[in-house]
Each structure stands twice: as C-alpha cells, then as structure tokens.
Amino acid sequence: xxTIPLTFNEHQINRTILGGxxxxxxxxxxxxxxxxxxxxSQFKVKIFEELIKCNFASIVSIEPDTGNYNIEEIARxxxxxxxxxxxxxxxxxxxxxxxxxxxxSEYALVLKDDLYIPSGVLxxxxxxxxxxxxxxxxxxxxxxxxxxxxxIRKSPSSEKMHFVLDSLTQVQDGISTVFPFDYVGLYNxxxxxxxxxxxxxxxxxxxxxxxxxxxxxxxxEKITITTALQLSYNVSEPPIEDATPNLDSLRxxxxxxxxxxxxxxxxxxxxAFGRFWRHSGCGLMEAKKQFNDARSWVELNQYKFKMDLxxxxxxxx
Numbered sequence: 001x002x003t004i005p006l007t008f009n010e011h012q013i014n015r016t017i018l019g020g021x022x023x024x025x026x027x028x029x030x031x032x033x034x035x036x037x038x039x040x041s042q043f044k045v046k047i048f049e050e051l052i053k054c055n056f057a058s059i060v061s062i063e064p065d066t067g068n069y070n071i072e073e074i075a076r077x078x079x080x081x082x083x084x085x086x087x088x089x090x091x092x093x094x095x096x097x098x099x100x101x102x103x104x105s106e107y108a109l110v111l112k113d114d115l116y117i118p119s120g121v122l123x124x125x126x127x128x129x130x131x132x133x134x135x136x137x138x139x140x141x142x143x144x145x146x147x148x149x150x151x152i153r154k155s156p157s158s159e160k161m162h163f164v165l166d167s168l169t170q171v172q173d174g175i176s177t178v179f180p181f182d183y184v185g186l187y188n189x190x191x192x193x194x195x196x197x198x199x200x201x202x203x204x205x206x207x208x209x210x211x212x213x214x215x216x217x218x219x220x221e222k223i224t225i226t227t228a229l230q231l232s233y234n235v236s237e238p239p240i241e242d243a244t245p246n247l248d249s250l251r252x253x254x255x256x257x258x259x260x261x262x263x264x265x266x267x268x269x270x271x272a273f274g275r276f277w278r279h280s281g282c283g284l285m286e287a288k289k290q291f292n293d294a295r296s297w298v299e300l301n302q303y304k305f306k307m308d309l310x311x312x313x314x315x316x317x
Contacts, residue, residue: 002201004255004297008193009097011200013088017102018075020082025055029127032058032103036092036183037113044113048078053119057105060084062095092183093198093208100189100197107131108187115142115184116234122186126228136191136221139180140229141171144238153225154178154213156313163257163309165210167241173227176317179213180223182239184231191221199251206241207248214256218266220306250280254294257309266305268295 005011033056037044044061051059063071063085075083082102086095096110109122130138142150151167154177158164165178183205195216202208213223243249258276259266268291277287298305307315 003293004251005196005199005201006297006300008197009101011094013086013090013094013098015087015098016085018072018083018085019079020058020060020102022080024057025080028055028057029122029124030057030105030131031107031109031122031127031186032056032060032105034096034099034103034108034110035059035061035113036095036110037061037063045074045077047113047117048081050117050119050121052078052080054122055124056109058082058103060099060102062086062099091198091200091203091208092205093202093212094200096183097197097200100187100192103189106189108189108192110180110183110185110187111231112182112184114233114235115231117231121231122229129228130186130226131188133224135188135224136195136216137180137185137187137223139177139185139223139225140231141225141227142181142184142238143230143232145233145236147232150181150238152177152181154181156214156309156316158310158313163313165243171225171227173225175225177213177223177225178217179209183209185223186229195219195221199255202248202251204242204244204246204248205239206243207246207252211252211255214309214312217312218256218259218307218309219301219304250282250290251294254290255297258294259298259305259308261305261308261311265302266298266308267302268298270295
C-alpha cells in the first residue's frame with residue numbers, strides 16, 4: 001500500500017497528450033471542462049461540438065482506450081480539445097488531478113461521457129452565479145434515464161459510535177453533501193490543489209470520493225448541491241457505489257476518523273494504535289507502518305484541520 005500523498009499530483013504517470021494548442025476563446029468563461037470517457041465511443045464527437053459552443057476556457061478529454069477509433073484523427077478535427085491518453089491503469093480521481101494541472105481557468109466542470117450533455121450545459125450567467133459562492137465543489141442534481149432522482153446527497157452520521165454515511169435522493173438548492181456523486185461537479189481549481197486533490201493511492205471510487213469530501217469539510221471547505229444544474233445519465237444503469245471494506249477504507253479511517261481536534265490543530269494519539277491494530281486485519285509491522293504514515297500526514301497538515309469528524313457530524317445540517 002502506497003504512502004499517503006503529501007503534495008498535490010505528486011504521482012506522475014506515463015501518458016500521451018494531443019491537441020489543445022488553440023488560443024483561449026474570446027470572452028470565454030473562467031471555467032474549463034474535464035471530460036472523463038468511460039465508453040470509449042467515437043460518437044462522443046457530438047459532445048465535443050456541444051462543449052465547444054459553450055465557450056469554455058478549455059476542454060480536456062480523458063481517453064481510456066483508443067482501440068475503437070483513431071484518436072489522432074479526432075484530435076485534428078477538434079484542435080481546441082486537449083486529449084490525455086493514460087498508458088497506465090489509473091483511477092478517476094488520479095486522472096482528474098492530472099487534468100487539473102493542465103488547465104489555467106479558476107474553475108473546472110468535471111463531466112462523464114455517459115451523461116446527456118445538452119447544448120448550453122453551463123450558461124455564462126449560471127457559471128457566474130455558481131462561482132460567486134467560492135465553494136470547493138458544487139455538484140449538480142443527477143437523475144437516471146427516466147428522470148428518477150439518484151441518491152446523490154451524502155450525509156454523515158454515527159451509529160453505535162461508528163461513522164455511517166446516509167444516501168438521500170431528496171435535495172434542495174444549496175444543500176450540503178459530503179462529496180460529489182460520481183466525481184461530477186464544478187470545482188474551484190485552486191482550493192482543489194490546496195486540499196491535495198484526490199488520494200491517488202486509493203483505487204476504490206467510493207472511498208476515494210469519501211476521503212476527498214470529508215477532508216474538504218474537516219479542513220473548513222464546503223460541498224453543496226445546486227438544482228439549477230441538472231444532468232441525466234444516458235445509460236440504463238447509472239454508476240453503483242461499492243462501499244466494500246478494503247485497504248482503501250483502512251486508509252480512509254486513518255486520515256478522517258482517527259484524527260482528533262484539540263485547541264487549534266488535529267492529532268492522532270499514540271494510544272489509538274492498539275484499537276486500530278485490533279480492527280485493521282493487518283500484521284503488527286504493517287499496522288505500525290500504516291499508523292505511523294497517517295500520524296506523519298496529520299502532523300504535516302495539523303493546522304489545516306478546522307474540526308474532527310465527531311464535530312462535523314454534530315454540526316451537520
């Protein structure tokens with residue numbers, strides 16, 4: 001298990017970058033698009049055409065596989081789009097980190113290609129309204145193909161002294177959520193970088209998103225949902241969240257549940273090791289390694305914490 005990342009985007013991967021060499025459009029919004037492609041379909045060229053019409057500062061498209069079509073031909077057809085082709089198996093969170101480093105606008109709208117992306121997906125007046133909130137992330141309302149609400153609102157609570165996450169379908173404009181469902185949202189790029197982005201050492205989307213979201217809240221940021229922006233999936237089965245406990249859930253626990261806030265900083269007490277080891281399922285040496293790694297990470301970031309998880313649950317609205 002890799003050590004906890006200490007800086008933003010510290011893990012670099014082999015990748016090819018094509019296109020994206022045109023100038024920023026005149027009167028462009030201060031928002032770029034990061035498009036994550038799950039389907040690898042050549043029909044997404046229609047998506048590019050709609051996005052280009054929106055006058056975004058830049059468009060970055062992540063290509064998981066180029067076996068089904070000629071990516072170089074598409075890059076020549078759409079020179080304004082920057083294509084990133086990873087040559088390694090990477091998580092959505094890690095590739096979002098990489099894409100964030102490729103843009104210069106203050107905000108980034110992360111989309112998936114299995115969403116229906118209409119013409120004018122983000123109009124300038126709405127972008128101005130949302131970015132004025134200065135939140136680290138604002139998530140849109142997401143629905144399935146039949147316009148049924150999805151459980152996109154995540155609310156923290158506790159049950160028998162254990163952290164639990166409730167998933168709710170009912171949302172109101174501006175309501176809080178722990179993390180953006182399926183990574184889709186409007187991100188403040190600078191705040192995202194200062195937070196450290198997504199933890200690349202986590203491969204599970206659920207635990208990676210939960211770690212990112214709770215870190216944001218514990219460090220004093222907010223993630224909310226807007227009903228002014230609604231998107232629907234164009235696939236029969238929207239993403240299913242897999243919360244199966246694994247090594248990622250262990251890292252999540254060390255970084256978010258174990259730290260306690262006292263006076264003006266967070267800390268992990270040495271006395272917490274025994275309880276952690278008993279429930280970790282790790283051998284003694286591996287448990288010590290993971291525990292000490294987490295303590296060092298918390299010590300490095302101790303003054304970035306504004307509360308601990310217990311306080312967040314007690315004050316959640």
